[in-house]
Amino acid sequence: MTSVPSELYQHNYNQFSSTSMKNLDNTEEIISNKTQRELGIIEKLCSTYGFVYCCHRDGRYFFHFSEYKNDITQAKIGDVVEFEIIIDKRKQKPVAINIIPVSSEIIGENRVEGTIAVVARQQLLNNGFDEINFIPDGKVTYVKKGETYFLPYDITDLQDSSISIKVGDQVTFNVGQDRRTNQFFARNIELIKNINSPIATIKRYRGVISTMKDSFGFIEREDALKEIFFHITEFGPNIATNIIQPGVEVEFDIQDRHNKEVAINIVILPKGTVQFDEIDKTPYIGRILQTLQNKPKKSNETLTGRLLYDTIDNKMSELSFGERDRCGLYTLLENDIVQFVIAKDKRDGMMRATQISLLDQSFLKSKEHREMGIVIKLDSSTGGQIKCLSSDQIISFRFTEVMKDNFQISEGDPLEFSLAMTSNNGDLPHAIRIKLLSKDSLLTMINDRELRLTGIIERDPQDGRIAERNNRGNDVQTITDNKVQQTQNNDSTSNSINRSQDSGTIRYICDGIESTIQFLSTNMNNVSTLYYGDKVEFTFTSNSKLATNVTLIERNRMRGWIVIIREGKGFIEQYNNKTINNIEPIAFTINSFTNDSTQIDLGDEVEFSLRKISGRLTAENIVKVPTTIQNLYSVLPTIHRGRVVSPVRMITNDDCEILGRIQKLNDDNIPCECYTYSITGVKNKRVILLPNDLVTFSVAVGLDYSTRAVNIILENEIRKGKIDTVKGQFGFIDFACEENKKIFFHNSEIDGGFELRLGDEVEFYAQYNLKSGKPCASKLRRVNNLQRPDRLITKLKSINFDENKRQKLIIVRQPRNADEKSKGFTSIRIERAPGVLIKNQQ
Structure with missing residues (x-):
């Protein structure tokens, strides 16, 4: 459709278009065209001012209500107005003045003759389109100067809405244009008078x-x-x-x-409106003569398949069929027995077979070789892989080859299929004509043959042995105290044999039913160790209670972060995208690391395998990996102040709290909401956080929109306490930390080299020791006064000594060094005044 000729409109519109369509972008042009009227739409209304959007300048201008030349209370957002633009003297910005409401549409005076091309239907404006951008679905066509034009119209544009309008009706109308969008419409549509006979409609x-x-x-x-x-x-x-x-x-x-x-x-149109064929509902039985062939690119032949059937009068006849005539997309082969109905094309009267489905008797008559197998892998979009029961061969398949509607296939399901080879698959066999089987029917058909299934390790054989190893000391003590030692020794030997043959457990799903089966470590195929959660494939027979030929398919490797390290043991925070605030800690030992364990620090990200010992998960085969936690959370820029409610801490050797809580404080120090945090969110991971500590932190949002406290910084790291014990080069401070009421310190951490005594008040930093992981004090500084108390100084000064009666120390021999020649003391003796300490001279 081309643009509507300008001759259709009145003269004043042409004059308006010639001025308002200009694009004035700079201030000088606005000043030089002060009297020019612009067209716009009210975009926003406030208490005493608003904003108007200029349709032809693509600009947004401020205006005051005093410039609106009509009742401002009647104005609303979306109204079309005319206005002038001037430059505000104070802010040197363009503003709108002399605002006048106008009609949103211009209607031409000339009547135009045309034809209804598309009949308008009743449509409401709340169907998802706004009023400005809404385009009616009716169309009127007319020809002028050899050009054809199509104008949209709505039911409201009919002058007499009671008259039925049909495609091809001759009408007259006015041409209108929306001043906001410049879209043309047909308005005031009226049927041409004096036409009583029906008008031939345009064929659709x-x-x-x-x-x-x-x-x-x-x-x-x-x-x-x-x-x-x-x-x-x-x-x-x-x-x-x-x-x-x-x-x-x-x-x-x-x-x-x-x-x-x-x-x-x-x-x-609604589905089912278009009918190409007349279908005879009588079912027929036939035999495939020619399968569907790949047609040449330039060929228009679509019915490449042919079948043979008996007609009603017992005569043999052939019918063709195409891709869309099959009930499914599975492969049809020559001599297949099928059921179908006959369709007659209304366009040329040609007969063909349609709704073709394969019958089960086809497999019996053709003696087709059928295989059975188990689904071991699925691709949600295309298909998967089948483990063939008759061999160890892996066969690929597609969902389109399944001979059933509304099917559902899971890993471990038994299938029956045929094998085919195509060049598109690299001359590798693939499964076709697939039928779903139940577990019971499969076991009946295979006659006690081996069945390969997939499952998940629930418990591995070494779990029991590790638990027994941990309790071996208690078992020996019990045997010693027993009176019948010989009997107990025999039982111990029997238990040792049973432990060497400890069984593991595999959890699997077959035919929609979840089950478990045991296996021995001697039945493992390609690995020596299996861990909790590993995906395996195993052999199952109906007359055996144990899984055999257990083969590892995929390791269950987990990820997490080191939270606590204490004397060769520790705990890991496991990454779990399902549960955020209820995470079970995973215990580990330093010996479980496959690389250098001395390089491990708090907050490090690790990858590990799981093992369940006495019902508790532990980590083994641990490897340090690059950190990825920054990809899991987005940190918000605002920094908050808060108070530690519960810290990350170790409770016992077997239990800990890997998630702490921080309560946010507002500007008035009023408690607000609480956020969880872990060791990964603390800036200095060696610092010890205690309840009621004041911290600053940020909030991070996870991929599941959960929140955590991160970038945690302790406001005041200096702690205070009194010396409780001094033992040589180390001691303890009376300071509650985690499960202990005292904290360790070493003399090398004392600033200034002072000798600490019992009861001295000290300041220090509480941190986790780099080697042992235990809480310890560092950078100790004595805060009590070194001067003796005044009462003691006064007492010493008031004491009077009688020089004649008091005991005296007489030097008999000066001390000598080992050479028996030089004197032992080289410094001059200084008289000490009472109450004054003498500093050490170095």
């Missing part, structure tokens, strides 16, 4: 979209054996593009463009 065609590409496609016509081109714009602006796809039934007009037919004015 129907069909089905057969091919769809980027913005165009082809429609298979209902009335002829050919396809017609269409462009996506012919569906109108109110149709979503994702609806237009092959198989959609449509109605359309045909127009010649460049000597080629194209479909225009396309309307989507």
Whole structure:
């Protein structure tokens, strides 16, 4: 459709268009065109001012209510107005003045004759489109100066809505234009008078979209054996593009463009409206003579398959069929016995077979070799892999080969299938004509043959041995105290044999039922150790209670972060995207690391396998890996202040709290919501956080929109306490930390080299020791006064000594060194005044 000729409009509109369509972008042009009237839409209304959007400058201008030349209480957002633009003297910005409400549409005075192309339907404005951008679905066509124009219209544009309008009716109308969007419409539509006889309607065609590409496609016509081109714009602006796809039934007009037919004015029809065939519902039985062949690219032949059947009068006859005539997409082979119905094409009267389905008696008559297998892997979009029971061969399959509608296949399900080879699959066999089997029917058919299933390790054979090893000391003591020692020794030997043959447990699903089966360590195939959660494949027989030939398929490797390390043991926070605030700690030992364990620090990310010992999960085969926690959370920029409610701490050797809680404080120090945190969220991971400690932190949002406290910094790391014990080079401070009431210190951590005594008050930093992981004090500083108390100084000064009666120390011999020559003391003796300490001279 081309633009509407300007001759259709009144003179004052042309004058308006010639001025308002100009694009004035700078301030000088605005000043020089002060009297020019602009067209716009009220975009926002506040208490005493608002904003208007200029349609032709693509700008947004401020205005005061005093500039609105009508009742401002009647104005509303979306109203069309005319205004002038000036430069505000104070802010040097353009503003709108002399605002006058105008009509949103211009209607031409001239009446135009045209024809109804598409009948308008009743549509409401609340169907997902706004009032400004709404395009009616009716269309009027007319020709002027050799050009064809199509204008949209709505039911409200009919002058007499009670008159039935049909496609092809001759009408007159006015041309209107929306001043906001410049869209043209047909308005004030009226039927041409003095036409009493019915007017021949334009023929509408129907069909089905057969091919769809980027913005165009082809429609298979209902009335002829050919396809017609269409462009996506012919569906109108109110149709979503994702609806237009092959198989959609449509109605359309045909127009010649460049000597080629194209479909225009396309309307989507309800499914089942277009019928190409007349179908006889009588079922027939036939035999496939020729399977579907790949047609050449330039060939229009679609019915490449042929079958033979007995007619009603007992005569043999042949019918052709195509891809769309099968009930399923599974493969049909020559001599297959099928059931079908006969369809007659209404366009050329040609007969063909349709609704073709394969019968079970076809497998019996053709003696087709059928295999059985177990699904070991699935791809949700295409298919999967089958483990063949007759061999160890892995066979691929596609869901399209399953001979059942609305099926559901899971790993471990038994299937029956045939094998085929195609060049597209690299000459490798693949499964076709697949039938679903139940577990009971499969066991009956295989006659006690081995069945390969997949499962998950629930308990591995070494779990029991490790638990027994931990309790071996208690068992020996019990045996010693028993009076019947010989009997106990025999039992111990028997238990040792049983421990060497400890069984593991595999959990698997077969035929929709979850079950468990035991296995021995001697039945493991390709590995010496299995861990909790490992995916395995095993052999199951109906007359055995143990799984054999257990083969590892995939390791269950978990990820987490080191939370606590204490004397060769510790705990890991396991990453779990399902549960955030209820995470079970995973215990580990330093010996479980496969690389250098001395490089492990708090907060390090590790990868590990799980083992369940006495019902508790432990980590083994641990490897340090690069950190990825920054990919799991997005940190918000705001920094908050808070108070530690419960810290990350070790309770006992077998229990700990790997998640702590911090309560946010507002500006008035009023407690607010609480956030969980872990060791990964603490800036200095060696610092010890205690209840009621004041911290600063940020909030991080996870992939599941959960929140955590991160970037945690302790506001005051200095702690205070009194010396409780001094033992040589170390001691303890009376300070409650985790499960202990005292904290260890070493003399090397004392600042200034002072000698600490019992009861001294000290300041220190509480941190986890780098080697042992235990809490310890560092950078100790004595805070009590070194001067003796005043009462003691006064007492010493008041004491009077009698020089004649008091005892004296007489030096008999000066001390000598080892050489018996030099004197032992080299410094001069200084008299000490009472109450004054003498500093050490170095």
